[in-house]
């Protein structure tokens with residue numbers, strides 16, 4: 238598919254996000270021919286001449302590192318690099334550098350303009366003002382902003398208000414790259430196109446839901462951001478709550494951005510608020526100490542941070558409830574952590590047991606059905622059912638896995654959430670982006686949890702790097718007879 242001619246301007250063009258995620262995604266878009274050098278350009282803001290001078294070799298290095306093996310082509314890079322330009326810019330200050338940017342963009346006033354804020358939210362406002370002063374905001378302009386938007390409800394409202402002075406809500410694309418993952422799209426397709434699931438998708442049939450994102454990495458190069466944020470602001474307020482919305486929302490009446498957003502918002506509004514006492518009973522926050530991850534010894538959080546103390550959480554587990562008819566009394570367990578045992582992201586929908594056991598005990602233990610939706614490390618969906626072992630004459634029941642794994646059949650397919658979302662921005666499709674009401678409502682639910690932690694004398698539970706998090710997280714589920722379905726264990730069960 239060909240998209241309208243466009244200029245993509247990345248503020249923070251030489252930063253980590255731009256080099257590791259955005260430029261590889263744009264390279265893929267070029268390689269597929271959806272945009273080309275004759276009709277599009279990519280402008281990357283740099284802090285000074287030195288950064289600008291070293292940019293091209295840096296991009297080439299990062300493309301080689303971040304694209305899949307064999308995906309980088311020298312010929313294509315030479316063509317692609319023709320459309321990239323570095324622009325030295327002090328983003329927060331208005332000076333003549335901005336006029337040079339304006340001059341470049343005004344050469345093609347009809348092109349779609351995508352301004353991508355790969356910069357700290359504290360300078361979004363100044364950047365918007367400078368764009369406006371230079372007359373760079375046209376009807377064809379879109380602004381993309383990264384999560385987390387703000388620090389709490391109040392700061393999110395302030396940022397949203399500031400952006401609204403210059404951009405209409407329709408021009409704002411608040412990105413959550415988890416929504417661009419193909420399996421997340423497939424989850425919606427599965428839920429809303431199969432009677433089988435939709436009929437069973439409620440408290441009558443579902444026992445509980447687990448949404449878990451575990452990472453093996455630690456602080457990477459983001460210590461100062463991360464220590465001020467923690468896992469709740471970095472992951473739960475956005476990625477985990479968005480996934481929860483997609484699992485729990487009612488069917489939208491059509492596939493428009495507004496209908497989907499309205500349904501997600503209703504879920505966020507139905508999340509049961511937590512008092513301080515509830516927070517202590519329903520959440521576990523943790524911080525990693527030294528340990529072995531994939532055979533390598535890693536330091537603890539404080540050593541990595543280089544500080545003697547910090548109560549920032551690198552792990553969170555929460556038992557949440559959605560107070561509406563569909564989900565009454567169904568626990569939604571959310572978990573995320575850094576320096577965990579495996580890199581994985583998955584949603585497990587655990588169905589209830591059958592109401593009456595018909596087969597005798599000798600036929601084997603019964604396992605309730607579950608749907609496992611895996612976003613990482615590979616993308617797949619598996620439905621676990623009970624069936625008879627066909628190799629035995631006598632009835633022996635065993636769990637079997639129905640593989641709904643589309644990646645197995647399309648080996649050439651490469652999922653890239655940023656590519657998909659960037660194309661949606663260029664094409665003007667906001668369905669997979671977040672409305673300001675969702676951002677603010679999500680903070681509204683998270684704020685009291687963060688506040689209770691900060692005002693509690695309890696320190697974060699410590700967990701060993703390379704483990705599945707603190708023991709308290711297992712206890713949280715055990716209180717209701719549940720346990721985490723850790724990736725490795727599911728794989729073991731399936732072999």
Ligand code: BG6
Nearest residue numbers: 414450452454471472476582613
């Ligand atoms: C980002 C967080 O939004 O998501 C990071 O800021 C985290 O801390 C990353 O590492 C995880 O993304 P993915 O797609 O690698 O799971």
